[in-house]
Amino acid sequence: MEPNLPAATGFLADVRQDGGRTLAPVFAALGARDRWQERTGDAVLHADLVHSGTPAGARARTRGGALVFAGELYNRDELVGLLPGGASPDSDATLVAALFAVYDVHAFRLLNGRFAALIADSGRAVLATDHAGSVPLYASVAPGRVLAATEAKALRTAPRGRPLPARPVRRLPGTHQVPAGTVLDIAVATASCLPHRTWTPPLARRVMPEEEAVDAVRRTLERAVAARTGRGTPLVVLSGGIDSSTVAALAARRSTGPIDTVSMGTDEADEFPQARVVARHVGSTHRDVTIPADELLSRLPHTVWASECLDPDIVEYLLPLTALYLRLGRGGDGGRRILTGYGADIPLGGMHRESRLPQLDTAVCHDMDTFDGLNEMAPALSGVAGHWSTHPYWDRDVLDVLVSLEAGLKRRHGRDKWVLRAAMDDVLPHEVVVRPKLGVHEGSGTTSSFSRLVRDAGVPRDLVHRVKGLVVQAIFDRVVVEGRHPDEVATGAVVERVAGHVVPGTR
Ligand code: IOT
Ligand code: MG
Numbered sequence: 001m002e003p004n005l006p007a008a009t010g011f012l013a014d015v016r017q018d019g020g021r022t023l024a025p026v027f028a029a030l031g032a033r034d035r036w037q038e039r040t041g042d043a044v045l046h047a048d049l050v051h052s053g054t055p056a057g058a059r060a061r062t063r064g065g066a067l068v069f070a071g072e073l074y075n076r077d078e079l080v081g082l083l084p085g086g087a088s089p090d091s092d093a094t095l096v097a098a099l100f101a102v103y104d105v106h107a108f109r110l111l112n113g114r115f116a117a118l119i120a121d122s123g124r125a126v127l128a129t130d131h132a133g134s135v136p137l138y139a140s141v142a143p144g145r146v147l148a149a150t151e152a153k154a155l156r157t158a159p160r161g162r163p164l165p166a167r168p169v170r171r172l173p174g175t176h177q178v179p180a181g182t183v184l185d186i187a188v189a190t191a192s193c194l195p196h197r198t199w200t201p202p203l204a205r206r207v208m209p210e211e212e213a214v215d216a217v218r219r220t221l222e223r224a225v226a227a228r229t230g231r232g233t234p235l236v237v238l239s240g241g242i243d244s245s246t247v248a249a250l251a252a253r254r255s256t257g258p259i260d261t262v263s264m265g266t267d268e269a270d271e272f273p274q275a276r277v278v279a280r281h282v283g284s285t286h287r288d289v290t291i292p293a294d295e296l297l298s299r300l301p302h303t304v305w306a307s308e309c310l311d312p313d314i315v316e317y318l319l320p321l322t323a324l325y326l327r328l329g330r331g332g333d334g335g336r337r338i339l340t341g342y343g344a345d346i347p348l349g350g351m352h353r354e355s356r357l358p359q360l361d362t363a364v365c366h367d368m369d370t371f372d373g374l375n376e377m378a379p380a381l382s383g384v385a386g387h388w389s390t391h392p393y394w395d396r397d398v399l400d401v402l403v404s405l406e407a408g409l410k411r412r413h414g415r416d417k418w419v420l421r422a423a424m425d426d427v428l429p430h431e432v433v434v435r436p437k438l439g440v441h442e443g444s445g446t447t448s449s450f451s452r453l454v455r456d457a458g459v460p461r462d463l464v465h466r467v468k469g470l471v472v473q474a475i476f477d478r479v480v481v482e483g484r485h486p487d488e489v490a491t492g493a494v495v496e497r498v499a500g501h502v503v504p505g506t507r
C-alpha cells in the first residue's frame with residue numbers, strides 16, 4: 001500500500017569516527033522529529049529526521065551500515081521486481097537499501113523519485129540526490145566526519161569542510177550542495193570523494209509523428225500523476241493554466257471521490273475565474289485564497305528560508321506559492337499531499353514566449369543547464385506549513401520525454417506547449433486547452449508588488465532587478481547563514497537598507 005506522505009521529508013545526518021558533539025537539528029520544514037543512532041564499522045551515524053508519524057520507514061539497515069531517506073519513489077513496482085527472491089520491502093528506505101546491496105552506488109541510476117539519501121556503510125558515506133536534485137542535499141566533509149542535511153541552515157555551525165566536487169554555499173565556507181542526479185561516494189576516514197552522475201538532461205531531440213508524441217506525453221503524465229496521488233484526497237494548486245489544469249484533470253480521473261483544488265490571488269491580481277472553470281469541469285472541491293499584497297511580501301523571508309534560493313526571479317515564482325501553503329493550515333490529519341504543475345514550462349520552453357524554433361531549443365537547453373541549485377522544487381516550500389508537495393512534470397520519465405521532443409512539437413500550429421495542449425484536448429474544455437501562458441508571478445501581481453516596494457524605497461527603474469537580487473541575498477544571510485527565524489525579518493526594512501546602499505541618499 002502506498003503511504004500518504006513520505007516517511008520523512010528531511011534529515012540531518014552525521015557520520016563520525018570520534019564521539020564528539022552532534023549539531024542541533026534546524027529545519028524550515030515542519031514535522032515531528034526523531035533522532036536515531038547506528039554503529040557502522042568504525043563510525044557512528046546520528047540522524048535527525050523530519051517525519052510525518054512513521055520515521056521507521058525512513059531508515060534501513062544495509063549490509064555494512066545504515067541508510068536514511070527523505071522523500072519517495074515513483075517506480076517502486078519496477079524496482080521491487082529487481083530484487084532477488086521475491087523480496088517485498090516495507091518502505092522506500094528498505095527498498096533502496098536492498099538495491100544498494102545488489103548494485104552499490106549504481107542503484108541510484110535506477111530510481112525515479114523525489115528524494116535525498118545518505119548511506120553510511122563500511123567506512124563510506126554515500127550521498128545521493130534524485131535526477132533533478134528536487135530534494136536539496138548539502139554536505140560538509142572532513143577526515144573522520146561527514147555531515148549532510150536537506151537544508152543548508154542545518155550545517156551553518158558545522159566545522160569547516162574540505163572542498164568537494166559540488167556547489168559551495170554562499171557564506172557557509174566548506175558547505176556544498178550535492179548536484180542534481182549525483183552520488184558522492186566518500187571515504188569517511190580520509191574525506192576523499194568520488195562523484196558519479198546518475199542522470200543528465202537529454203541533449204538529443206526525437207522526431208515523432210504528432211500522434212505518437214501526444215500519446216507519449218499523455219501516457220507518461222498519467223503514470224506520473226497516478227504515482228503521486230497517494231491514499232488520501234490529493235490537493236492540486238491550480239491556476240487554470242494548461243499545466244496545473246492537466247494535473248488536476250488527471251488526478252481527478254483516477255480518484256474515487258472529488259479531489260481538492262486551491263487557487264491563490266492577491267488584492268491586486270488573481271486567476272480565480274480561470275481556475276473555477278477547471279474546478280467545475282473536473283468536479284473538485286475548490287477554494288479561492290486571497291492574500292493581501294502586504295502579507296504576500298511579508299512572506300519573502302519565509303520563501304528564502306524554505307528554498308535557500310538566491311535567484312530573485314525564481315523567488316518571485318516561489319513567493320506566491322509559499323504564501324499560499326502557509327495559508328492552508330494543517331487540518332485535522334496533519335500535512336496534505338499537494339500536486340503542482342510546476343516545472344512544465346522548463347522542458348517545454350513555456351516561459352520564453354518564443355516562436356522561433358532555434359531560439360526555443362536554445363532556451364530549453366539553457367534552462368536544463370541552469371536549474372540545478374535553484375531549489376525551486378524544494379519540499380521545504382510547502383514543508384514550512386507541514387505539507388508535502390510533488391511535481392509530476394519533473395517525474396524522471398516525463399522530463400525525459402518532454403525535454404527530448406524536437407522543438408517543432410513544442411511550438412506548433414501557432415501555439416506554445418503544443419504537444420501538452422494536444423494531449424489534453426479530449427480532457428479539458430477548449431478554452432483551457434488554448435489559454436495563453438500566464439506566470440504565477442504575473443497572475444498574482446507578485447512581480448509588480450515587489451517592484452513597487454523597491455521603487456518606493458527610491459530605486460530607479462533600471463536598478464530594480466539588481467536591488468531585488470541584493471534583497472534576496474540579504475535575507476538569505478539572515479535566515480540561512482545567521483540562522484534567524486523569518487518572522488524576525490521584515491521585508492520592508494531589508495529593502496530600505498539595500499536601497500540605501502545602492503542609491504546613496506535615498507533614506
Ligand atoms: P506557472 O507555470 O504559472 O505556475 C507554476 C505552478 O504553480 C502551476 O502549474 C500551478 O500548479 C501553481 N500555480 C500557479 N499560479 C497559481 C495560482 N494562482 N494559484 C494556485 N496555484 C498556482 C514560473 C511560472 O510561470 O509559473 N514557473 C515556471 C518556470 C520556472 C523557471 N525555472 C527555471 N528556468 N529553472 C514553471 O515551469 O513552473
Ligand atoms: Mg506553468
Ligand code: MG
Pocket residue numbers: 239241437438439440443
Ligand atoms: Mg501560470
